[in-house]
Amino acid sequence: MPNNKLLSKIPFYGIALIFIILIVSLFKLQVVQGxxxxxxxxxxxxxxxxxxPVRGEILDREYRPIAINKPSxxxxxxxxxxxxxxxxxxxxxxxxxxxxxxxKETIYQNRFRLYQEIxxxxxxxxxxxxxxxxxxxxxxxxxxxxxxxxxYLYPNHFTGYVGRIDEQEFSKLKDKGYSINSMLGKSGLExxxxxxxxxxxxxxxxxxxAAGNNLQFFKHNLEKKPENGESLILTIDNELQEYxxxxxxxxxxxxxxxxxxxxxxxxxxxxxxxxxxxxxGNNLSTDDWNKILQDPSKPxxxxxxxxxxxxxxxxxxxxxFLGLEENVIDKxxxxxxxxxxxxxxxxxxxxxxxxxxxxLNVVDAIKQSCDVFFYDLSTRFTLEQINxxxxxxxxxxxxxxxxxxxxxxxxPTKDWYKQNYGRYISITGQKVNIAIGQGEVLVTPLQIxxxxxxxxxxxxxxxxxxxxxxxxxxxxxTFKQEYLPVNREHLELIQKSLYxxxxxxxxxxxxxxxxxxxVYGKTGSAENHMGKETHAWFTGxxxxxxxxxxxxxxxxxxxxxxxxAAPLARKIVKFYxxxxxxx
Numbered sequence: 145m146p147n148n149k150l151l152s153k154i155p156f157y158g159i160a161l162i163f164i165i166l167i168v169s170l171f172k173l174q175v176v177q178g179x180x181x182x183x184x185x186x187x188x189x190x191x192x193x194x195x196x197p198v199r200g201e202i203l204d205r206e207y208r209p210i211a212i213n214k215p216s217x218x219x220x221x222x223x224x225x226x227x228x229x230x231x232x233x234x235x236x237x238x239x240x241x242x243x244x245x246x247x248k249e250t251i252y253q254n255r256f257r258l259y260q261e262i263x264x265x266x267x268x269x270x271x272x273x274x275x276x277x278x279x280x281x282x283x284x285x286x287x288x289x290x291x292x293x294x295x296y297l298y299p300n301h302f303t304g305y306v307g308r309i310d311e312q313e314f315s316k317l318k319d320k321g322y323s324i325n326s327m328l329g330k331s332g333l334e335x336x337x338x339x340x341x342x343x344x345x346x347x348x349x350x351x352x353x354a355a356g357n358n359l360q361f362f363k364h365n366l367e368k369k370p371e372n373g374e375s376l377i378l379t380i381d382n383e384l385q386e387y388x389x390x391x392x393x394x395x396x397x398x399x400x401x402x403x404x405x406x407x408x409x410x411x412x413x414x415x416x417x418x419x420x421x422x423x424x425g426n427n428l429s430t431d432d433w434n435k436i437l438q439d440p441s442k443p444x445x446x447x448x449x450x451x452x453x454x455x456x457x458x459x460x461x462x463x464x465f466l467g468l469e470e471n472v473i474d475k476x477x478x479x480x481x482x483x484x485x486x487x488x489x490x491x492x493x494x495x496x497x498x499x500x501x502x503x504l505n506v507v508d509a510i511k512q513s514c515d516v517f518f519y520d521l522s523t524r525f526t527l528e529q530i531n532x533x534x535x536x537x538x539x540x541x542x543x544x545x546x547x548x549x550x551x552x553x554x555x556p557t558k559d560w561y562k563q564n565y566g567r568y569i570s571i572t573g574q575k576v577n578i579a580i581g582q583g584e585v586l587v588t589p590l591q592i593x594x595x596x597x598x599x600x601x602x603x604x605x606x607x608x609x610x611x612x613x614x615x616x617x618x619x620x621x622t623f624k625q626e627y628l629p630v631n632r633e634h635l636e637l638i639q640k641s642l643y644x645x646x647x648x649x650x651x652x653x654x655x656x657x658x659x660x661x662x663v664y665g666k667t668g669s670a671e672n673h674m675g676k677e678t679h680a681w682f683t684g685x686x687x688x689x690x691x692x693x694x695x696x697x698x699x700x701x702x703x704x705x706x707x708x709a710a711p712l713a714r715k716i717v718k719f720y721x722x723x724x725x726x727x
Contacts (some may be wrong), residue, residue, distance in 0.1 A: 146530030200373030216293035224258035304332020319346035379409035408606030456670030459581030521580035597694030599686035667705035682709035
């Protein structure tokens with residue numbers, strides 16, 4: 145028979161057990177895990193609002209604008225306020241012509257940033273903003289903000305462009321004050337000088353209610369103002385840049401660089417075809433981006449520092465310097481007679497002039513660009529000697545220009561040939577090819593320009609650069625210099641030969657001559673592995689009272705340097721002459 149007394153006490157024990165569980169739970173919540181929940185609570189009512197600085201602008205040497213900031217109307221979303229996600233996505237996609245998948249991806253990537261402002265659409269037309277403003281009343285998660293956007297005043301490669309920071313970049317830079325909405329330099333000077341241009345972000349600490357509204361409880365010392373970025377003053381001359389861009393042949397591919405011989409300042413920098421950097425601030429679609437990437441003309445390729453090409457005959461002065469410095473030749477030495485080519489083993493190497501140049505000294509060999517002279521000269525040196533001397537002249541090595549991603553070029557070694565062509569390959573034949581800038585040797589147009597600038601500057605090589613100073617700090621930057629491994633007598637001999645190229649009969653570059661200006665130069669026609677027309681080179685420098693500017697004109701698959709590239713150099717020198725007289 146059940147114990148009635150015990151049964152009567154069961155409710156009491158049950159209630160006591162419940163109280164014990166509650167007490168233990170409260171102890172755990174308030175004491176054991178109290179700090180954790182306190183932090184969570186504070187995070188729910190405290191918001192840190194990131195305040196982005198204004199990006200520094202980019203100006204030319206005369207303080208004329210190149211990249212500026214303009215007002216921009218942008219659409220933002222707060223994910224924690226979304227009520228009907230599909231309707232929000234449909235509204236944004238329909239009104240701003242953005243793929244729904246792209247919006248969904250943005251929402252998914254930011255799913256843990258519930259109360260941060262996330263930019264969905266940038267650079268909205270004012271008319272569009274007015275037309276749909278009232279409709280935002282139905283979407284509490286959406287709102288407009290007025291900010292700034294980057295505008296590039298002419299297409300170019302050297303400034304690069306800014307784009308929205310991605311997740312990987314954000315994870316690396318968030319400790320420096322970047323937000324998930326920050327715009328970041330993606331290429332060119334925008335990337336190289338990102339820290340200088342971007343400035344430092346500020347912040348504001350807010351206390352909010354459950355709906356995210358600012359309660360305005362915090363009044364003092366809870367904000368930090370942003371430090372705006374510095375504005376760059378470049379070495380570029382917009383007037384010269386615009387003129388050269390205007391005379392660049394039609395749909396040709398290639399590049400032109402003009403620099404100051406005395407200090408390495410880049411005065412003009414053109415790579416064609418180019419592209420409008422402003423597309424990256426206009427909600428670029430995936431299809432449009434793919435079209436750019438798949439364009440066979442490669443408009444985003446900066447051919448000045450990212451393109452590497454065989455130098456052709458513009459390389460011949462390097463071999464001439466080597467022969468002179470090693471006392472293999474002097475100014476009177478005449479090597480093998482040119483009858484239109486030269487036999488090496490079982491292969492006949494042709495000269496570009498099939499009738500032959502006869503026997504020439506080094507000055508006339510450069511003037512007439514005789515291949516046979518340099519074929520013969522190459523046999524007097526090892527491949528390693530030619531390799532080392534080439535790099536000492538700052539070819540096939542990076543110049544260190546203030547742009548990201550500069551390529552070094554390439555000079556093959558004996559081991560490279562054996563690995564790629566077999567252990568029994570004839571190195572002699574490879575040297576013969578390299579001696580006239582053919583074969584596997586590759587350089588960038590900027591390296592060639594800087595090398596010829598050094599010849600004009602009495603052997604002093606100056607590091608090419610864009611940055612002159614900043615608006616905020618009126619102090620010119622300094623860049624390194626080095627000396628070419630050549631003595632003055634030999635330097636003057638090569639300078640003489642480059643003058644003859646342009647200014648004497650039978651010189652290959654007479655099309656570059658300008659009345660009243662001393663123009664020095666060298667033509668080049670470089671065969672390429674694509675089997676098309678040769679690449680056309682013309683490079684050199686121009687002298688008024690003293691050497692002043694160096695230049696390189698490079699045209700892909702355009703034919704002979706003397707007929708395709710030299711006339712452009714002539715136009716550039718004439719315009720520069722006129723421009724400086726007008727000033």
